[in-house]
Amino acid sequence: MSFRLQRQDCIGLAYPACDAHTLGIVSLSQLLSECGYRSVIADAVTRAYLSTPDSPDGSEAIAGWVRTNGVTVLGFSYRLDPQEGLQLMTRLLQGMKAKRLLSEQGGPIRAVYFAGLPRACALVRMRLREINDTFEGDETTAETLTRLGVDPTNIPKDVAASVRYDEDRLAFGRDLIRAGTYLSVKPVDRSGYAAFGTQKDTLVARLQYSASRRLPPLVRAHVGPFLPDRSEAVRLFLQWTRQLAASGHLDVLSIGTSQLSQSHFGENWGDKPNGGGVPLNSPDEFSEAWKAARPMLVRTYAGTKNIRALAQMYEERINIAWHALSLWWFCQIDGRGPYTVRENLEQQFAALQYIASTGKPYEPNVSHHFAFRGADDVTCVVAAVLAARAAKAMGIRHLVLQMMLNTPRGTWGIQDLAKARALLTLVRKLEGPTFRVIPQPRGGLDYFSPSPEKAKAQLAAVTALMDDIEPHNPASPPIIHVVSYSEGYDLADPLVIDESVKITQHALSEYRRLRRKGDIDDMATNSDVRQRTEALVSEAQVVLRAIESAIPHPYTAAGLYHALAKGFLTAPYLLECSEEFALARKWRTRLIQGSVRVVDARNAPLPAAVRMRDVM
Numbered sequence: 001m002s003f004r005l006q007r008q009d010c011i012g013l014a015y016p017a018c019d020a021h022t023l024g025i026v027s028l029s030q031l032l033s034e035c036g037y038r039s040v041i042a043d044a045v046t047r048a049y050l051s052t053p054d055s056p057d058g059s060e061a062i063a064g065w066v067r068t069n070g071v072t073v074l075g076f077s078y079r080l081d082p083q084e085g086l087q088l089m090t091r092l093l094q095g096m097k098a099k100r101l102l103s104e105q106g107g108p109i110r111a112v113y114f115a116g117l118p119r120a121c122a123l124v125r126m127r128l129r130e131i132n133d134t135f136e137g138d139e140t141t142a143e144t145l146t147r148l149g150v151d152p153t154n155i156p157k158d159v160a161a162s163v164r165y166d167e168d169r170l171a172f173g174r175d176l177i178r179a180g181t182y183l184s185v186k187p188v189d190r191s192g193y194a195a196f197g198t199q200k201d202t203l204v205a206r207l208q209y210s211a212s213r214r215l216p217p218l219v220r221a222h223v224g225p226f227l228p229d230r231s232e233a234v235r236l237f238l239q240w241t242r243q244l245a246a247s248g249h250l251d252v253l254s255i256g257t258s259q260l261s262q263s264h265f266g267e268n269w270g271d272k273p274n275g276g277g278v279p280l281n282s283p284d285e286f287s288e289a290w291k292a293a294r295p296m297l298v299r300t301y302a303g304t305k306n307i308r309a310l311a312q313m314y315e316e317r318i319n320i321a322w323h324a325l326s327l328w329w330f331c332q333i334d335g336r337g338p339y340t341v342r343e344n345l346e347q348q349f350a351a352l353q354y355i356a357s358t359g360k361p362y363e364p365n366v367s368h369h370f371a372f373r374g375a376d377d378v379t380c381v382v383a384a385v386l387a388a389r390a391a392k393a394m395g396i397r398h399l400v401l402q403m404m405l406n407t408p409r410g411t412w413g414i415q416d417l418a419k420a421r422a423l424l425t426l427v428r429k430l431e432g433p434t435f436r437v438i439p440q441p442r443g444g445l446d447y448f449s450p451s452p453e454k455a456k457a458q459l460a461a462v463t464a465l466m467d468d469i470e471p472h473n474p475a476s477p478p479i480i481h482v483v484s485y486s487e488g489y490d491l492a493d494p495l496v497i498d499e500s501v502k503i504t505q506h507a508l509s510e511y512r513r514l515r516r517k518g519d520i521d522d523m524a525t526n527s528d529v530r531q532r533t534e535a536l537v538s539e540a541q542v543v544l545r546a547i548e549s550a551i552p553h554p555y556t557a558a559g560l561y562h563a564l565a566k567g568f569l570t571a572p573y574l575l576e577c578s579e580e581f582a583l584a585r586k587w588r589t590r591l592i593q594g595s596v597r598v599v600d601a602r603n604a605p606l607p608a609a610v611r612m613r614d615v616m
Helices: 023-034 044-049 054-070 082-098 118-127 139-150 157-179 203-212 231-249 259-263 283-292 307-316 339-359 367-372 377-393 413-430 450-465 494-517 528-550 557-565 608-615
Strands: 010-015 038-041 073-079 111-116 134-135 218-223 251-255 299-300 321-326 362-364 396-402 438-444 479-480 587-591 597-599
Touching: 010 023, 023 038, 023 139, 023 587, 044 054, 044 139, 054 082, 073 082, 082 118, 111 157, 118 134, 134 139, 139 157, 157 413, 157 450, 157 494, 157 528, 203 218, 203 299, 218 231, 218 494, 231 251, 231 283, 231 494, 251 283, 251 396, 259 450, 283 299, 283 307, 299 307, 307 321, 307 339, 321 339, 339 362, 339 377, 339 557, 362 377, 362 413, 367 377, 367 396, 377 396, 377 413, 377 528, 377 557, 377 597, 413 438, 413 450, 413 528, 413 597, 450 494, 528 608
Parallel strands: 010 038, 010 073, 073 111, 111 134, 218 251, 218 479, 251 299, 321 362, 362 396, 396 438, 438 479
Antiparallel strands: 587 597
């Protein structure tokens, strides 16, 4: 490390007004403060000038901000277009040189850093020698602090311990990928029960057989190539499906349908924009997919229009392994469907009633959608519990409980463990003879690096995290949603999907072997995780009790609507329907020591009990 931060340094963190990616910057500022370093985030006036940093007014404003705040280290972030990122960083340096701000000119700035998309970082490194380092966004907390020049002795013990857990898992992943032994992993044979691969096969039957033979978890993955020519895209998808079925590594094929497949199924699409995913548009095409997938179980996305009718078609054509609904989401609130939130909830509850009549499992996809909109960890837990309670009230007997880890990306592993354990604690209280919870962890959507080798190591690391949720339960998790390692840079084809499954299965078995030997920490007894879990459970129960007290029938479409509309759930980064859900948007959240918390005007964590008094 060539540059070392000094106690007297002040790190200036800046981004232009046109870039709204602020969560990581706020989190870094708070982390630097915990390590004993002063930092300052550019104010609104300065951010406005950062779009024209080499203009006379822009360079003057930036110089004023630097000198007024005593900035000695500058970090500039721009996570939009790579070419624009290079141009802005170039112009910022030119403006700084014009004002003689760099230390080599006798100015105060001793180091300059750039954060952006991978291509932007590559361009900046290639063209600008003045830059000390670049950050692509896939760095661990330890990597970030080290590359900024933080003295390791200045990292607080509790932060260091949390960072070490994440670093140890990533090191485990690197070693596993470097060894390459995962490549020899063979498919798991689950064919020993009568219904295997037939029209009568079910998720529950496959899980029961796997549990009776102590087989590894079932693995599912999304598959959905998109091409401009619809017929060619469908043909390629069926080819990929046959290839995956033949290799035998994947247990559950999730058909990644296109937006129009979900919102305008069976219609003439004309020139409507579609986006990614396979554009299936007829029941017969779904039937072909089921045939090509033998003997895999098959599932797909719910519709965003005619939701119940599509659910029934999935039953008839692909014997859908389980249904998934997003309740508040995939409608006008996120631009994914035509219904209002209230209409969407009513439609989805009608679909839930149908799903319950089939006896099929149901997966509520809700928590991570709140996390994408800046919700705090308590809201993410509460939303999933509300969905689970509503499912049980509607007669659902098997609940597939998705737990998206690494969301947001800056979440620490110990906080992920606490969230998952808190959620399991609360949802499992619903279990009984007619209701079973099936945990299904997965990696985060924006967690994976654009570097293939690092992404493979991350996949192994997040698999280890999944196993640490219930480290002494060999039957947990029963299902893993494998996010392919290419998520950060390209669509996953069958070769990538199969390799991702191999990495996941080998990482799970190897991590368990190391735990049995005592070569890794036993996270079952980790006091930080236990304390955070207990705090999350307690805070979530406060919110749940408040909802039940204030809303007459909370586990109905109307009840879930009011839970969001009245501000019991937080969504500060919600862009659509902002006036309708102003009470959910009004809360401020911050990433604090790897967890997202609601904070007051002083940026101090706001207890749920205090927040609920304001809501009610």
